[in-house]
Amino acid sequence: MFAKSSVIVCALALVSGVLSAPVSLSKRQNPCFVTGSVALPAEVADSLAGLSGVTCNPSVEVIPGVPDVTSNGVSFSSIDFQKSKLSPVGFALESFKTPCDPAKADLDLLQNQLNVYLAVEAGVRSQPNTSAVLAKLKGPKFFLQFQIARARTALGEQLGVADTVEHQLGKVTKNAVGASADEIAQVEDLATTL
Structure with missing residues (x-):
């Protein structure tokens, strides 16, 4: 039981990290002049x-x-x-x-x-x-x-x-x-x- 729950916790942590990465990554990739929140064409x-x-x-x-x-x-x-x-x-x-x-x-x-x-x-x-x-x-x-x-x-x-x-x-x-x-x-x- 303990092994299964630690696997689930690790999997959830991994998924959580993957899901949040693009947001912070895209913010870091924006050039300094793209300061607003509206998506660019x-x-x-x-x-x-x-x-x-x-x-x-x-x-x-x-x-x-x-x-x-x-x-x-x-x-x-x-x-x-x-x-x-x-x-x-x-x-x-x-x-x-x-x-x-x-x-x-x-x-x-x-x-x-x-x-x-x-x-x-x-x-x-x-x-x-x-x-x-x-x-x-x-x-x-x-x-x-x-x-x-x-x-x-x-x-x-x-x-x-x-x-x-x-x-x-x-x-x-x-x-x-x-x-x-x-x-x-x-x-x-x-x-x-x-």
Whole structure:
């Protein structure tokens, strides 16, 4: 009888440990910028591995509950669309320019700028009731992806459908909260300059 009960106790302890492990493990695996309790969409969660070099400054919040983030020297707070009086896409047009020949763009800089926007987006999505901020954040994020697509196309790279200038242009214009017709026209003009 004693042997059976100790086996049951050991089995229960083992099951209990196994069942609780994923919860604590997943919390430890969350990047420092995913601070909320809302589950991330699969597309966003899948992109987190690519942001492993992003660091956080928990003493500065850029959006309630979301710390400032830095990727290779570029911090979100230094390129925060919320500090501008322009629309988010208008801000992106002013802040994330490429040379006349997009092949000469600094792809590393654009990628680091995009990394901090992607990290903040993940942080925002992990917080409850942030749809208004998220809608505005998407304009600059997609504009950065658009600029990277332009530069890579100008360099002669073959891009997948989701990475093309045309596809990214559609994402920018669809997510151009508060953008003027002139700002949209400027983005469309850039799409023809490759």
